[in-house]
Amino acid sequence: MAFQTSTASTSSTSHTSSRPVSVQSPAGLAPLEAEAVELFVGLAQVVGLPKSVGQIYGLLYISTVSLSLDEVAERLDISKGSASQGLKFLRQTGAVQVCEENDSRCDRYLAETGLRALASGFLKEQIEPHLENGEGRLDRLKRLAATAPAAERAHVLQRVKQLENWHRRASSLLPLLIRFLGK
Amino acid sequence: MAFQTSTASTSSTSHTSSRPVSVQSPAGLAPLEAEAVELFVGLAQVVGLPKSVGQIYGLLYISTVSLSLDEVAERLDISKGSASQGLKFLRQTGAVQVCEENDSRCDRYLAETGLRALASGFLKEQIEPHLENGEGRLDRLKRLAATAPAAERAHVLQRVKQLENWHRRASSLLPLLIRFLGK
DNA sequence: GGGATAGTTCAATTATTCTTGAACTCTGGA
DNA sequence: TCCAGAGTTCAAGAATAATTGAACTATCCC
Numbered sequence: 001m002a003f004q005t006s007t008a009s010t011s012s013t014s015h016t017s018s019r020p021v022s023v024q025s026p027a028g029l030a031p032l033e034a035e036a037v038e039l040f041v042g043l044a045q046v047v048g049l050p051k052s053v054g055q056i057y058g059l060l061y062i063s064t065v066s067l068s069l070d071e072v073a074e075r076l077d078i079s080k081g082s083a084s085q086g087l088k089f090l091r092q093t094g095a096v097q098v099c100e101e102n103d104s105r106c107d108r109y110l111a112e113t114g115l116r117a118l119a120s121g122f123l124k125e126q127i128e129p130h131l132e133n134g135e136g137r138l139d140r141l142k143r144l145a146a147t148a149p150a151a152e153r154a155h156v157l158q159r160v161k162q163l164e165n166w167h168r169r170a171s172s173l174l175p176l177l178i179r180f181l182g183k
Numbered sequence: 184m185a186f187q188t189s190t191a192s193t194s195s196t197s198h199t200s201s202r203p204v205s206v207q208s209p210a211g212l213a214p215l216e217a218e219a220v221e222l223f224v225g226l227a228q229v230v231g232l233p234k235s236v237g238q239i240y241g242l243l244y245i246s247t248v249s250l251s252l253d254e255v256a257e258r259l260d261i262s263k264g265s266a267s268q269g270l271k272f273l274r275q276t277g278a279v280q281v282c283e284e285n286d287s288r289c290d291r292y293l294a295e296t297g298l299r300a301l302a303s304g305f306l307k308e309q310i311e312p313h314l315e316n317g318e319g320r321l322d323r324l325k326r327l328a329a330t331a332p333a334a335e336r337a338h339v340l341q342r343v344k345q346l347e348n349w350h351r352r353a354s355s356l357l358p359l360l361i362r363f364l365g366k
Numbered sequence: 367g368g369g370a371t372a373g374t375t376c377a378a379t380t381a382t383t384c385t386t387g388a389a390c391t392c393t394g395g396a
Numbered sequence: 397t398c399c400a401g402a403g404t405t406c407a408a409g410a411a412t413a414a415t416t417g418a419a420c421t422a423t424c425c426c
Contacts, residue, residue: 032327048231
């Protein structure tokens, strides 16, 4: 639950040297950024996502400007590998976007901040697949239930029916949820 | 994602010997039970609960009769420790109940099968705490945002306001969800 | 009390998941 | 063509979480 202890970065070109606390660009997070990152790390854990994903999204969420992969990795003090994977995931779920109007050669990222987009991306990627494969499971269960010893059959079939009911409700809940969160 | 590979139990008193496949009482799961257990193991993973919790609930869910801690542990081939912890959790969230009308000395368990009870127990235990401590986080963030460099202040305050909005919505969603799933 | 059964706890082990970093691909100059 | 920067991949290592099993407490019955 802690959050990465901030061992300050190693190599930083030291011109002008004096930097009070709240920096605006290079490696190391300003307190505000650190707090935002921490908040999203917590959120990530709740929904079962790796910490690095929460860190990355948190940083982009609070950032005033778009950031490149390298900047993200450096500021959060995580490897390029993690940053790459995290950003890939966030792109896939629609939680970040590659910034258009780009001067530099590399991609720059911006957080998508619409709750609807975030939630629906997450639900589609993380929940829907499970609901779908649940269907197969239920079918198998139903078939097995039909062959159960007579004494138990009624009970067991009732349970399977209840599961199917749950499944139906969960399926219908998804779009409702998205609507509730939408705009 | 697999589910415990079923290494059949070691010591079983072998009278009458011939047992085709679908047994009705002692250690080892009947195919129907195994399928139910597997289904709930999957569900457990989705919501971030340990596999053993899914196994235990799955077994109790499909079971026609109440089961004791020892029976649960033996049939699932898990340790008493796991069974104890898993059952404790399930009791706390209201997903299983200690069976009244009890002949034997030990406690016997029955699955609670009302979707509303299950969902609200889960949400209360697993989600609500995070929402509450989120409040503290938001406050801290707000305070930091107020001290941000002027150039960023407006942007940052806007983001914080958005987060507060999300938080409000999530809070109001919880009771709605429970209502939707209820009865 | 003494012995047996039921259940809990928790340190050590085991399993799972995340992160790293080096090797790799791709692309755009020079 | 060759180089340099941007980004990806994935095996190995580190970090986390779950499970075991043995020691313990509590209770019931003789």
